[in-house]
Amino acid sequence: MKKVLSLILTLALILSVLSFAAADDLPTITIMFHGSNVTDDKAVLEKVNEYIADKVGAKLEVIWGTWGDFDEKSVKVLEGADKDVDIVFTSSWSDDEYNSFAKKGYFLKLDDLFAQYGADLIAALPEDLMKAATIEGAEGKGVYAVNGFKDTATQNTWDINVTLLNELGYTVDDVKEKGFFGWGEIFAKAKEVKGDSFYPFLVEPVVAERMVTNSIIVSGDGNANLLSLYLNPDDVSAEGPYGNKLLNKFATPEYKAFVEKMHEYYEAGYIDPALSVGETSNDCRANHQKDASYLIGTQVYAFGYEYSPDVLSRGVEVQFLPCTEPYMDSTVSQGAMMAINSASEHPEEAFKFLVLLNTDPVLMTLMNYGVEGIHYTLDEDGLVVFTDERANYSPWTNGVGNVTLLPDTKDEGKGFRESFKAYYSTGKVIPSNGFFFDPEKVETEMAQLANVNAQYALALDCGATDPETELPAFLEALDGAGMQAYLDEANAQMDAFMAK
């Protein structure tokens, strides 16, 4: 027995020594992405490592986080100060929230690295993005992440099934002219032609509310989703009807008018009841969009969405009618960033890699679209045509970095990236851009309010409950849960921000 044991231990010792001896001398940096759908990255990583060996002086390994597991994994990595992960995706909306994590000291302050290696990167990114990344963190004011250059402005649009609309004898101009409050007639016609089981108005209720009332997401308000900041629909860079004041979303006349109309549409059978239930809402919307069984829907838009396969495959003409011009707010300007883990042992290499990734078209294309000849081919016009292998390698394009470096694909057409850049360079900045609500002091209220919100808001937004009785009950419940304290804290922070 003892002999066997000692033999095993000796073998284990020899093996571990051997494995160290075989290790390469280039350091390995590990990057963690969000939203990927990657099952085979061997070919890509081989090429990437060949390419970056001299330029960065490191080898790359990737953790392909998916939508469902990224939050949990990244939080664990950062809280546990896991030195094996160097670069982590972060943003204003996911659980490893940029502002709060930078404050907790999980992210490295990058200002010195920017000064030393980052000149190319600063030149490649719009100034507003650099500004949006500059926040108050654990080591004072500075940049704690490399901001990705993606769609840098938000635009909410009405998603219109033009084929059906024309069939009913209307045009997009009619839709525009009549506006949300005057669509009853068009919906009635659709119901008459397509039958009783057809629901013409396919909304994502919370988005519809923002579109009709011209309110925006307030960063930091989180899942509670209680605050409204109203835009000026004619010029988003000017102040809205209430200035920069944050309001209780549900207590405004704008909101009341919206839910009353929604209730009218719902009662008339224009809205699918499945949309008013959280669990089924998204599936229902995706399914109706897929087989184009809707007339007017809502869509948070990104330039070029109409060329994406899921819109093209609907088999009808689709047009996206914007409610406002694209605007840049705090949420979108921190939509996809890459931060360096403060526990990382190779911060310099990690930063150099991020610079290269965001400035070098070869590397960006490789990481994002894969290897030419395997994951895509180029047609005679130099446009990217994806092969079947792409199914095994589809990172989340916007989550990788500077998408303006990517070549045009065949679906998008030639010149797409140029028009993309041009489109977003027109995006206006709202007056309170850069404001983040920090709910730390009112966390208890926030949790209670979020519960109240979950009970009432979706059904009201969707029109499923009667605002006559439900809205006052909702407002009363919010007051009871400490809405005023929450509002006061938010507005105090906003005033302090605007005073700067």
Add this chain to the structure above:
Amino acid sequence: MTTINPSARKKIKAGSFSLNRFGPGAQAAFHIILALFSLLCIIPFIFVVIISFSSEESIRQVGFSFTPVSWSVEAFTYTFRLGNALWRSYFNSFLITIVGTILSVAITILYAYPLFRKDFRFRGFFNFLSFFTMIFGGGLVPTFVICKSVLGLSDNYAALIVPMLFSPFNVIIMRTFLQTAVPTELIEAATIDGSGEYNTLVRIVLPIVKPGIATVALLVALSYWNEWFLSLLYLNKNMDIMPLQYLLMRMQRNADFLAKNSSMLGADAAKAVAQLPSQSLKMALVVFIVIPIACAYPFFQRYVVAGLTIGSVKG
């Protein structure tokens, strides 16, 4: 060695038989209640099978239904086309469950046996040591750090097996079982006959506590088969060793996440939702997951029933 005379055992049973008997009315009532209960257990699974064979259009039109508008085997042909990813994770699930169960049962027995032996001096201490972890745990992050950085449990099969090897609950079950089923005299007799400690455990004690081993093995096998959280924590780069449960869980979590964040992600979410697998595919995977473990039950059942009744027979 002392053994119970088989004819004597029969007599005991025959004697108590009439006392345990119910009248026909009560019999019928019990049968009906139990039948209803088994229906409650089995109907959800039948429902899942039906959904997995429903066509996408049907789900879109009437939702989940026992009588779909149209049938389709699309979900299953799709899972077979998943090919390698599916079979590999299927294989992983089996490997983890089998290796994990064998190791875990071995450890449980080897820990529980000394605790049962009254002549073991540090009984109280080791009892406390295992019992203590049932009340106080290290918490998720410290556990994660220890497992990953100190023990090197990351991106390997060990990461999916080792954290669940020892369960104080199973040790307690095993120890109690040993106490009820194995008389101290038996071990003394074996010692007098010249049997060593290992021989006593393997040849004499283990055959008697087979039902207990089967109970613990079933519990452990089930928890290994259903485990996905360890994969979420410890698998980062090496997705080749992902078990089937995690494959399914990931689909579900992706859908949930996109539903929650669709208004933040906008067009990206819409694109991602379009790539998600269909409902019927998920149900098809559930069928794949349930069948092997459902097949394992009959093998364990014999022992489990014996395990449940053994204490009372001895009375």
